[in-house]
Amino acid sequence: MSKRFLYVNRKAPYGTIYALESLEVVLIGAAFEQDVSLAFLDDGVFQLVKGQQTDELGVKNFSPTYKALGDYDVNKIYVEKESLEARGLSLDDLLPLTYEDEDDDWAEKDSIKLVSAAELAEIMEAQDVVLSF
Amino acid sequence: MALEVNGKSIAVDEEGYLENRDDWNMDIAKAIAKEEGLDMTDAHWEVVNFLREYYDEYQIAPAVRVLTKSIGKKLGKDKGNSKYLYELFPYGPAKQACKIAGLPKPTGCV
Numbered sequence: 001m002s003k004r005f006l007y008v009n010r011k012a013p014y015g016t017i018y019a020l021e022s023l024e025v026v027l028i029g030a031a032f033e034q035d036v037s038l039a040f041l042d043d044g045v046f047q048l049v050k051g052q053q054t055d056e057l058g059v060k061n062f063s064p065t066y067k068a069l070g071d072y073d074v075n076k077i078y079v080e081k082e083s084l085e086a087r088g089l090s091l092d093d094l095l096p097l098t099y100e101d102e103d104d105d106w107a108e109k110d111s112i113k114l115v116s117a118a119e120l121a122e123i124m125e126a127q128d129v130v131l132s133f
Numbered sequence: 134m135a136l137e138v139n140g141k142s143i144a145v146d147e148e149g150y151l152e153n154r155d156d157w158n159m160d161i162a163k164a165i166a167k168e169e170g171l172d173m174t175d176a177h178w179e180v181v182n183f184l185r186e187y188y189d190e191y192q193i194a195p196a197v198r199v200l201t202k203s204i205g206k207k208l209g210k211d212k213g214n215s216k217y218l219y220e221l222f223p224y225g226p227a228k229q230a231c232k233i234a235g236l237p238k239p240t241g242c243v
Contacts, residue, residue, distance in 0.1 A: 027193070027196070030196070031196060031198065060192065061192070062192055064190060064191050064192045065191050065192050065193050067190070067191060068191040068193060068195070068199070071195065071199045071202065071203060072196070072199055
């Protein structure tokens with residue numbers, strides 16, 4: 001019986017190790033075939049912004065790796081609407097994350113779902129395990 | 134640790150993975166393969182090149198389950214299965230092929 005895991009990402013992608021660590025745990029955890037979803041809120045929404053440039057920071061730009069999540073069958077990615085709007089961002093500013101739906105003749109579908117803070121609270125309520133990064 | 138290729142010393146970690154991905158070339162790949170006891174055929178190169186492209190696009194070496202699925206999609210079902218990949222890389226396609234491709238050890242590979 002698989003458990004419902006939610007990884008909550010609240011921090012900016014660089015400056016701390018949280019974002020990268022979370023992503024690595026998600027990729028490793030994906031091998032265990034649990035019901036995995038990811039939430040991005042507060043400064044965590046910056047993790048999914050497209051066109052990241054890290055040369056000046058001297059660290060690896062790991063944002064292309066989010067695009068591999070679909071291959072790992074991680075395709076429920078919730079982005080909190082209020083956090084996005086407070087930072088002057090919209091869905092168009094984020095990486096286009098997709099997956100192929102096995103049950104729908106491998107049709108390509110969007111992984112990102114925009115949710116309100118209230119909806120996200122309900123999603124959290126429904127989990128067996130919530131891991132916060 | 135280091136690997137000698139064409140008179141040059143190439144830095145590798147204790148498990149034989151390249152320290153610097155930019156050092157990679159086909160001669161180095163062949164040298165690593167030799168250490169692994171493998172003769173590189175076209176079929177081996179196909180997987181190694183696939184991994185390098187995957188890394189360029191996603192910045193990770195895929196887990197073996199993902200590698201199998203993606204190879205199947207790109208190179209055909211007859212190649213996207215563990216039997217085919219393990220015949221080419223007996224010590225594990227992700228681990229061994231990634232090493233030859235000059236990539237880091239796959240995330241989640243213990």
